[in-house]
Amino acid sequence: MGVEIRRIQTGFVTALTKIKNKILKKIVVIGASSSSRSINRKFAKYAANSLLLDCKIKELVLNDFEMPIYSEDLQRVSGVPVKAINFKRVISNSDGIIISFAEHNGSYTSAFKNIFDWISVIEQDIWSSKPLLLLSTSTGSNGGKIVLKHAYNRFSFNYKFNIPFFSLPNFHSNYNSKSGIIHPALYKEFLATLSNFEDILNGT
Ligand SMILES: Cc1cc2nc3c(=O)[nH]c(=O)nc-3n(C[C@H](O)[C@H](O)[C@H](O)COP(=O)(O)O)c2cc1C
Helix, strand or coil: CHHHHHHHHHHHHHHHHHHHHCCCEEEEEEEECCCCCCHHHHHHHHHHHCCCCCEEEEEECHHHHCCCCCCHHHHHHHCCCHHHHHHHHHHHCCCEEEEEECCECCECCHHHHHHHHHHHCCCCCCCCCCCEEEEEECCCCCCCHHHHHHHHHHHCCCCCCCCCEEEECCHHHHEECCCEECCHHHHHHHHHHHHHHHHHHHCC
16 A cells, blocks of 8 residues: 555656656666567566656667677677677666566576676676666566576676566466556565666656
């Protein structure tokens, strides 16, 4: 209940702020999976569309950034691929980033890890000090918690902002495309996480 009231209040304040400042937030959305049927792509976009902010949403589809497997030798010979530079440019030009992680064998998908490695050699500040929201979901009861925790531990080290995170287990039982998250307790937790991210984006 508290969370719902807070969201109504946040929505009201946001509406006023929008009128005053005409702020448009550029939000980058990443489903960290190469699957064409990725539930994490769906979930990341759902989160972005649930924000109570005036947003321009830009999705980075990992399959558009397929590159040779990162190696120091390859970098030395050929430099950083243009695709990695383009990916990083979109990150740098954003106001915030939402990543939802698919978990493969307890870790990042290869598709995400390869892009992560390539962009990590462009600049030490990999996520360009932008506000981050980290999510994960899976078809099982773990909800991709292992990869989410791993990403959180890595990304939050010495980071400029707190990083809110949320994991949705049993995607097909707890989510549908019409209503979004249908499990009441998980929905409440999701809204609280989203509010936290909105506050960070608003600098409040
Ligand atoms: C190679 C492979 C490894 C997987 N490993 C895990 C795992 O370690 N933990 C888990 O919860 N699910 C695992 N899964 C199941 C994925 O979580 C599930 O396929 C989910 O849909 C992936 O998200 P996506 O649809 O966004 O790609 C694995 C799936 C594949 C294909």
